[in-house]
Amino acid sequence: MKSFISALIVGCYILCCLRLRTAPWKYFQINARLFSRDKGIFSKIAIDKMVPHKWQLLQQRLSDDFKTSHYPVFIKPEWGQNGNGIERADDEHALERIKFRLASADTTYIVQQAATERREFEIFSTFADSSFDYADVVTVTEAINTTDQYPINSINNADTDYRDITHQFSLGDLQRLISYKKEIGKFGQSRLSVRADSLEDLIAGNFHVIELNLFTPMPINLLDRSYTWQRKLKFILRVGRSLARATRAIPSSQPSHPVFTRMMLYSRRTRPIGMVLRSFL
Secondary structure, X not given: OHHHHHHHHHHHHHHHHHHHOOOHHHHHHOOHXXXXXXXXXXXXXXXXXXXXXXXXXXXXXXXXXXXXXXXXXXXXXXOOOOOOOOXXXXXXXXXXXXXXXXXXXXXXXXXXXXXXXXXXXXXXXXXOOOOOOOOOEEEEEEEEOOOOOOOOOOOOOOOOEXXXXXXXXXXXXXXXXXXXXXXXXXXXXXXXXXXEOOHHHHHHOOOEXXXXXXXXXXXXXXXXXXXXXHHHHHHHHHHHHHHHHHHHOOOOOOOOOOHHHXXXXXXXXXXXHHHHHHHHO
16 A cells, blocks of 8 residues: 555656656755765764754764663664664663674664654655745644554554644644754755654644654655545645656756665665665655
8 A cells, every 4th residue: 555655656746747847857856965975875864963952862873882871762774764674772781782783784873862752743845946935735644653652653563553633733833843844954855753742842842853754755644544545646646746846946056966876776785675665665
């Protein structure tokens, strides 16, 4: 189902690009200015440095020097999609075992303190022009997992459900959430994962950032089980149009980067090909 939805988004986007007479292969240039040419990825370490201190969790490279008095912590590959490769350490012994096993890994790993807030939210947005004045698409989706206090929520976690709660926010509330995202950076498309104790805290900016996805971020609200296919198709068309306009709005002066090729090569070097393909879908 997830792969089918992704395929629909891609197909709709290509058709919208053809209608606007813009090149669909430029899609990967939407956030390319934040792409690390040295590493060939959208580096979580570099992205975390963009997050204002008030929203940051303790995060650094996984190394023998890392010490913490607070558990759990999450160990993540420096780049990953859909929760692939993420592990949780609930105490020092678990962390040491993971560090030993990953010592010879081909990729860099980071360790992140767990957020203590009770609820997890995904804020997806697209901007159809390079001015970033107005968000073309905004959704707020809650990740619901009642099996674990500190879950690794992802589209691959069978215990995680997603509920679109955008309708619970006023236009002003949504504009405020977008303003928070713009404090981090201006992204043509993105999905920001945060934890907050309540909707009121989320609106007030009282949250911690867990993750910021800039490369093919799936609109996670499409996994809401209450969505009818009619509603899904309508939203997919809306996103396809927005991304096509965002592609057309990429400044001609912006240097082009081989984002897709480099990301594929990086993924193939660190993961089996089947997992690579799933990460892009």
